[in-house]
Amino acid sequence: MLNHYALGSVEVSLGPQERFGEYLQSRGMRNTEPRRILVDRIFSHHEHFDADTLIEQLPSKNEQGYVSRATVYRTLDELVEAGLLRKMDLKGRTVFEHDYGYPQHDHLHCTKCDRLIEFQSAELRVLRDAVASDQHFRVSGHRFIVSGTCEECVKSIRRQRRPVDLI
Amino acid sequence: MLNHYALGSVEVSLGPQERFGEYLQSRGMRNTEPRRILVDRIFSHHEHFDADTLIEQLPSKNEQGYVSRATVYRTLDELVEAGLLRKMDLKGRTVFEHDYGYPQHDHLHCTKCDRLIEFQSAELRVLRDAVASDQHFRVSGHRFIVSGTCEECVKSIRRQRRPVDLI
DNA sequence: TTTCATGCAAAATGTTTGCACACGA
């Protein structure tokens, strides 16, 4: 049985590096070494990440490929502006995820293990637009995060409890 | 014509002050002057607010009714814990809203004027639960924020443009 | 060769904490 909420993918003609290059050019900004390094690193994995995690993964000061903290923050903002990344506020943490070559989606957030599960729902968009039009509100986007406990964490909680229950 | 998405209200037998008093007592915590001052202030208006705005509205140091910054933060957390307030992360800002005597609802967020419009949708909850059950995810709550431009801001943008359009 | 971007350090922001004293139960 096919999962109704599963994610597909989106056709893109350019890689992130080229896409960002185009964006920079169109704005008269420079395609610099630090920017290329960051795009490289960011689009080599698919996980959600925050600024600090990214910085930790980069070479440290005085090493080949080092990028300063300030530049990381500045570049992340540009990547969001360029539509390559999506930024979201998750209970205190600010996390980023790929938004280029990826379909629009929403999240289930497990508050036990902090995992993010993605899903798609066309109905959600229909609902959103109905509410908005009802209020004469012009929609530019949305954020829908369902919080709770993922399957694995529910299981592991049950495992912990079982011995006690049997006593 | 009745608005399908409008908010009703919820019957509550106790006022916020009494309700928080009960909560404190049930936990062996003390019903102190600063706590009463904060509950009073917070539940005298209905706007969404952040910690800083609240602090500004309070009497300043050496004045009658002053409450320290630390106590404000500590008490806000207690009020959330007690179910009197809801806390949400809105593009960097952390805002609070009343959650006692108020129905569950979601928001349209105008990114021009920062206004929050509340709405209710039972279908959203049905959709949420369907997605979650599909992933064997145990839901504890959700956050749905639709961003865009509110009716007034759309109008004022049009007003600004009209003279130009006519030339 | 002229901007624009970077690295650095300092500053700003928002929130939390340790501790001595004050106060509610």
Add this chain to the structure above:
DNA sequence: TCGTGTGCAAACATTTTGCATGAAA
């Protein structure tokens, strides 16, 4: 009285900024 709550200041975590230097176009 006893233990919790408060105010204060310092610590903290995260992000932003000013400025001199360095590197794209």
